[in-house]
Amino acid sequence: xxxxxxxxxxxxxxxxxxxxxxxxxxxxxxxxxxxxxxxxxxxxxxxxxxxxxxxxxxxxxxxxxxxxxxxxxxxxxxxxxxxxxxxxxxxxxxxxxxxxxxxxxxxxxxxxx
Amino acid sequence: xxxxxxxxxxxxxxxxxxxxxxxxxxxxxxxxxxxxxxxxxxxxxxxxxxxxxxxxxxxxxxxxxxxxxxxxxxxxxxxxxxxxxxxxxxxxxxxxxxxxxxxxxxxxxxxxxxx
Numbered sequence: 001x002x003x004x005x006x007x008x009x010x011x012x013x014x015x016x017x018x019x020x021x022x023x024x025x026x027x028x029x030x031x032x033x034x035x036x037x038x039x040x041x042x043x044x045x046x047x048x049x050x051x052x053x054x055x056x057x058x059x060x061x062x063x064x065x066x067x068x069x070x071x072x073x074x075x076x077x078x079x080x081x082x083x084x085x086x087x088x089x090x091x092x093x094x095x096x097x098x099x100x101x102x103x104x105x106x107x108x109x110x111x112x113x
Numbered sequence: 114x115x116x117x118x119x120x121x122x123x124x125x126x127x128x129x130x131x132x133x134x135x136x137x138x139x140x141x142x143x144x145x146x147x148x149x150x151x152x153x154x155x156x157x158x159x160x161x162x163x164x165x166x167x168x169x170x171x172x173x174x175x176x177x178x179x180x181x182x183x184x185x186x187x188x189x190x191x192x193x194x195x196x197x198x199x200x201x202x203x204x205x206x207x208x209x210x211x212x213x214x215x216x217x218x219x220x221x222x223x224x225x226x227x228x
Contacts, residue, residue, distance in 0.1 A: 042221055046219075100159070103157050105156050
C-alpha cells in the first residue's frame with residue numbers, strides 16, 4: 001500500500017549547524033502533512049504542519065518544505081541545538097480517508113556538542 | 114493549548130491482570146481520539162480510532178476484545194488491556210484531534226510492562 005517513508009534513519013550534526021530531515025510520500029491524495037518530534041520515553045510533540053496548497057512554511061527555527069512534484073517533504077532546523085536530539089516523524093493526512101494520519105518510519109537526529 | 118494527558122505513565126503488572134489507561138484532552142474537546150502502540154525504535158502503529166459516544170474502530174489485526182476502548186466524554190478515552198500477557202508490554206500513546214481538525218496532539222505515553 002501507499003505509505004510515507006524516510007530516506008535516512010539517523011542524522012548526526014554538529015551543534016550550531018543546520019539540519020535537514022527528509023521524507024518521501026507516495027499518496028498523491030495526501031493534503032496535509034505534519035512533523036512530530038519524539039524524545040526518548042515521551043509522546044510525539046507537534047512541531048509544524050503544512051497543507052498541500054503551500055510549498056513552504058516557517059516556524060521558530062524550523063521550516064517545512066513541500067515538493068508535490070516529487071512527493072517530498074523536508075524539515076529544516078536552523079542552528080541545531082542539543083535539545084533538538086530526538087526522533088522526527090513525518091505524517092500525512094488524507095481528508096477523504098477519514099483524516100487518518102500515516103506515519104513514516106522516523107529519523108533519529110543526533111546533535112554533537 | 115491542545116494538551117493531552119495520560120495516566121498512568123508507567124505500569125507494571127502480573128500476567129493475566131487487566132490494565133486501564135486514561136487519555137484526557139485538558140483544554141479542548143476531542144470528538145476523536147486515537148490509540149497507538151509503539152515498540153522500541155519503531156514508528157507508531159495505530160490500534161484504534163475512538164469517537165465520542167460510539168464504538169471504536171479497530172485496525173486490522175488488533176483484537177477488540179483484548180483492547181477495550183471507551184470514549185465516554187469529549188475529554189476522556191480509556192484503553193483497557195484485558196488479561197495482559199508479556200507480549201502486550203509496549204509503549205501505548207493516545208492522541209486527540211484538536212481544534213485544527215487534521216492535527217493530532219499526543220499524550221506523553223504509558224509504558225506497560227507485563228511480568
